[in-house]
Amino acid sequence: MSAATRLRRLDERARIIVLERGADVSFANCGLPYHVGGVIEQREALVLQTPAALGARFGLDVRVRTEAIAIDTAARTVTARDLATGEEERIAYDALVLSPGASPKRPDLPGAERGLVLRDLADTDAIIEAARDARTAVIAGGGYIGLELAENLHAAGLAVTIVQSGPQLLGSLDIEMAHPLAQRARERGLDVRLSQRLAAIEPTEVVLADGERLPADLVVLAVGVEPESALAVAAGLAVDARGGIVVDAFQRTSDPAVWAVGDAVAKPVLDGEDALVPLAGLANRHGRLAADAIAGVAHPAAPALGTAVIGFLGLTAATVGRTERALRAEGRAIRVIHTHPMDHAGYYPGATMLSLKLILDAETDAILGAQAVGENGAEKRIDVIATAMAGGITGRGLADLELAYAPQYGSAKDPINLLGYVDDNLLDGELSVQWHELERRRAEGWRIVDVRTAAEHEAGSIEGAELMPLDELRTRAERLRGERVIVHCKVGQRGHTATRLLQQYGVIAANLDGGWLTWQAGRAATADAVPNKED
Amino acid sequence: MSAATRLRRLDERARIIVLERGADVSFANCGLPYHVGGVIEQREALVLQTPAALGARFGLDVRVRTEAIAIDTAARTVTARDLATGEEERIAYDALVLSPGASPKRPDLPGAERGLVLRDLADTDAIIEAARDARTAVIAGGGYIGLELAENLHAAGLAVTIVQSGPQLLGSLDIEMAHPLAQRARERGLDVRLSQRLAAIEPTEVVLADGERLPADLVVLAVGVEPESALAVAAGLAVDARGGIVVDAFQRTSDPAVWAVGDAVAKPVLDGEDALVPLAGLANRHGRLAADAIAGVAHPAAPALGTAVIGFLGLTAATVGRTERALRAEGRAIRVIHTHPMDHAGYYPGATMLSLKLILDAETDAILGAQAVGENGAEKRIDVIATAMAGGITGRGLADLELAYAPQYGSAKDPINLLGYVDDNLLDGELSVQWHELERRRAEGWRIVDVRTAAEHEAGSIEGAELMPLDELRTRAERLRGERVIVHCKVGQRGHTATRLLQQYGVIAANLDGGWLTWQAGRAATADAVPNKED
Incomplete structure (x- = not known):
């Protein structure tokens, strides 16, 4: 529908026909789960536009319960079947836009x-x-x-x-x-x-x-879902290995008169291979771009970042770009940063802790991905990082971003700035260790030092970690000279100060990235992932 | 304090002395008003770090109630006065950082x-x-x-x-x-x-x-505030016309051994003249950069954008960059966009209306400023635009940003994308009229057409506007051929569709930017600004 309405605004004379197999056009896909739980009480709220209203406003010939069953790209016709009467019609086109979407996968199992x-x-x-x-x-x-x-x-x-x-x-x-x-x-x-x-x-x-x-x-x-590309395949259009319809930056398929958009399409991805990326924002954007191309005012699509967010039982989890898992599997040299800042100034009531992760190209400092989880403010930070990625801002450049601060909204050093500072420290030579690297380092002879307070240490600590609270570290640093030491605190900030201090006393010091909280989450997640554990 | 603690992390051997006239270091300036109202109940919550704790952790010699009263830049000494005893001491320095801040202006009036x-x-x-x-x-x-x-x-x-x-x-x-x-x-x-x-x-x-x-x-x-630069002036350091201490991109003053940061400093501003920009984020950032420069790992500061936010009686108002007022006063050719989108998908409960404004360079499409006001989501949009500005993303480029969408957080077309779309339309030749230009255009003979519904029109409309609801416009367009018409709706979106439609029928059509809501706000604000009105 975004292609159809945009095209009408660009071309009042075009004859525009919309074929929809189902009963609705332009319904609120992303709201469906919330109607199940009663959060969205009224079913009608999910129907954003009726076919009749859209048709009237935009001069569209909208045909619901009508399925496109065949495309003849040589003759430039589509065969449409009225699902109520079974009647078929061949419709000629100058330009055809496919937006068939993706259907839920059904696993092959009994029942x-x-x-x-x-x-x-x-x-x-x-x-x-x-x-x-x-x-x-x-x-x-x-x-x-x-x-x-x-x-x-x-x-x-x-x-x-x-x-x-x-x-x-x-x-x-x-x-x-x-x-x-x-x-x-x-x-x-x-x-x-x-x-x-x-x-x-x-x-x-x-x-x-x-x-x-x-x-x-x-x-x-x-x-998961799979692209509904059978019609495109039958028409001889190119699809990729996962069935995604192949398009160029202007959403044009392998046939010059056919465009395709949405969840059925393989999209160029920033810093990765083409992928399906079934997200509403991209579908909307690409619908408009297809119309622009058809009307002769073509703009290319930007590579997809895969920015996404979910609300889940009071938590928000948001993500952009690629994961550490995927990048390591490709053998990419990356730098990873975890932080656990408050979503707004801790002295203002209601502050909650965020967990942030930033993934950088080890060489270029380009931002490859980011993840955020917390009660509040996660999606804001991911939106900012997605924008930074689109603007080519590097990890270190996040320190320079000027973000809106008042105590109920953020901090004078926003969590985003803090990520930039941590990256800046690493680029300046500070060492860090990821949670999943700790045991390997320990086996290589690194000592593990907990720089938190005695009370924090007693409440839970990494096995074998020696307690040396930060405020006493200056007096003990001399004795660690020449040693290899992983320091850790709760979130990584005191660990940073400790690492800097120890380095200057001739200690080979590395900070446990994200501190105790990231290490603990990683360890618990790993244990959780083992099937058939007895508990 | 951000300079002092950063410098310690970079240089364990440096002797670092902090002179503070008041009783506190590192207190929560931005939280002070909220303690007055009891939102922040405990006074202690505002004291972020005590001088003793900071001194211990970072090996700093922190002297509170001690005022720096003179600088001898030739001898590289500061004279410090203990405010309790009146005792004075000359302290030698290799590097001096000034962070005197700004003091509230006191108008010259009786009492x-x-x-x-x-x-x-x-x-x-x-x-x-x-x-x-x-x-x-x-x-x-x-x-x-x-x-x-x-x-x-x-x-x-x-x-x-x-x-x-x-x-x-x-x-x-x-x-x-x-x-x-x-x-x-x-x-x-x-x-x-x-x-x-x-x-x-x-x-x-x-x-x-x-x-x-x-x-x-x-x-x-x-x-308002004025920079406390008397000490700097007495020491012969360069200050600008408003008293701001002049620094280079590395926070260095006109004396090579003296750096200055914070509210007393004149800052380079993106796309404008140097200004004071008394914001906590910049003060923090520049403190760190001054320490970096002193320690020999200098990074230049980015030009200031002046990103700021305030919560006020349930509203959030946020801003970045320059205002239309300031840019027009300079005679800059600009393009202005107002929108009134919902902060998240309208079909999900709790959506509220935002008012957004985007100001662009008419030639280059560079983003010069943005403003957002609403119940929710205003600061997120300004943070995204501030990041886009830092990344050199143009107005049209906002359409391509991939922002996190789930119905409780945003829309498939985020308000930010929508701004990009409106800009895209204007760049492609669509005409728009600002609220403050309407009467001039009317005087020039433009007709004003309200494309809202009859019910909306009756509830309040622009004087002399002719009602032609959008859904009936196609049948009436022919009769407007050759005329100059300003169309308006409530927020500008139906107006856009109407403008496109009329243009294609040979009407010289322009859309009232931001629609009825922006026009009404502008008119009411203008009336409100007249002093001594009778009401």
Whole structure:
């Protein structure tokens, strides 16, 4: 619809026909889970525009319950079938825009047909209907839709289990950053099974891959989507290995009269290979750009960053760009930073802790990705970093950003500036160690020093860490001269001061990045990811 | 303190002495107004670091109640006076950092000495003490500190009047953007007097310039600050016309062994002349950069953008860069955009309306400034635009930003993207008219057409505007061929569609930027700015 309405604004004379297989155009996809939980009470709120209203305002011929079933690219015609009458019509086009979207994957397992999926309003109705008499729900899949549905079915009073085949929830985060989501889910009484799969769906229960049975009056399959590119393939248009329709920067497919946009399209990704990136913002943007190209005022699309956010049981998790996991798998030289700042000035009431992660190219200092999790302010920081990435601002450059500060909104040194400062320190030669590197370093003979207070140390510490509180370190530094020492505090800030201090006393000192909090999250997440553990 | 602690981390051997005239170092300046209103209950919360704790951790010689009274740049000595004993000491330095800050201006009027000011903890104590038995307060000054104090004294139960010499509150906004603040203040029962001054302060009342008397048990002077550069001037350091200490990009003054940072310093401003820009973020940043320069790892400061935010009676107003007012006064060719989007998807509960303004270089499309006012999400959008400015992203480039979207956080087309789209339309030749240009255009013979619904039109409309609802416009467009028409809707979006449509029918059509809402705010603000109006 964004292509159709934009094209009308550019060209009042064009004849514009919209074919839609379903009953609705322009509905609020991203709101569907929240209608299940009653957050969005009225179903009508999800219907953003009726076909009739859109048609009237923009002079469009909108045909719902009408499926495009074939494209003849040579003749430039589309065959449309009226799904009510079965009648077929060949429609000639000068320009064709494909926006078929992606459909939920349905895993190949016994009873898979019993699983519900969530794509459109009819699916939403079905889940609400099924939830009415259900007491237990199993959600297969811990991605965006899986988590949103888990939250909403829980809110609707069901006992919810999330079964996730991967070792963590939300694969767009790294494992230590995703850990708070599983932790929060369990605190709120949801059951989370990681590294686990459904083996079968039976009428009132599911069977897991390890044989365990879980009661399940309702099963939702939210294990990802696949592009609906069969029509494009049949028309001879180029698609990639995952079925994504291949387009150029102007959304043009391999046929010069056919454009494609949205979740069915393979998108160029900043600093990575083309990928599907099924996000609403990109779909909207590319719809407009396709119309621009058709009308002769073409602008190229920017490479996708994959900026995304989810609200989950009071937490916000947001992400942009690539993960440490993916980049390390590619063998990229990267620099990683974790911080745990308050979302606004600690002296102003209501401040909560954020966990931030920044991933940089080790050579160029280019920002490759970032992740943020917390009660408040996570999405703001990711939006800022996404903008910095688009503007080519480096990690060190984040220190220079001038962000709005009053105590209820941020800090004089915003968490974003702090990331830049940490990067600046690392670029100036300060050493740091990632949580997953600690044991290897220990095996290589590095000592581990806890520079927190005695009280903090006693409340929980890394095995074998020696306590040397920061405020006493100056008097003890001389004795560590020549040694290799990993220092750590709670979040990394005192550790930074300690590292600087020790370096100047001839100690080979490295700061545990993100401190005790990141180390602990990483360790807990790793343990959590082991299937069939006894607990 | 950011210079001192950074320098210690860079150089463990340096002897670092901190001289502070007051009793506190590193206190929460920006939190002071909120202690007056009881939002920050405990006074201790405002003392971020004690001199002793900072001294111990960073090996600093911190001397409070000790004033630097003279600098001998030739001998490289500072004379320090112990304010308790009167004893003086000459201290030699290799590098000297000045961070004297700015002091509240005290207008020259009878009784001015009765006015309280707010700069430090002692001032805060004095205001709280005075407010204890007071029923009425007059705040002279409607800038950041004036408004924050007004809110907090109101919260403390006082009847508050804001007396502002300028035609609007918050001069860092343009007048139509500032209008909601005055409106909100009046809705909440505060009295706001614009284009008005204090003539005298008497024991329990104030006299205004027009002779009116207002009861005032408590008077606060918050009419701006001036740099405390007397010491620098006496030492022969260069200062600018407003008294700001002149520094280079590395914070170095005209003397090579003296650096200066903070509110006393004139800062290079992006796209403007050097200015004071008394903001905490810049002070912090420049403190660190001064230490870097002293330690031999100099990084230049970025030009200041003046990003700022205020919370005021439930509204957030945020700003970055230059105002339309200032740029027009300089004769700059600019393009201005107003929008009124929802802060998050309208179908998700709790969405509220934002007012956004974007100011662009008419030729280069560079972003020169932006302003945002609303209940939620204003500071996020300004942070994103500040980052875009730092990254050299143009107005049109805002359309390409990939910002985090889920319905509780934003929209698939974020308000930021929407600004980019509007700019894109204007760059492609669409015409727009600013609220303050409407009457001139009307006088030139342009017709004004309201494309809203009949119901909206009847509820309030621009005098002389002809009603032609958008959905009927296509049938009436032919009759307007060749005419000059300003179309308007509520916020500018239907107006855009109408403008495009009419253009294609041969009408010379321009869209009223920001629609009825911006026009109305501008008109009301203009009327409000006229002093001594009868109402």
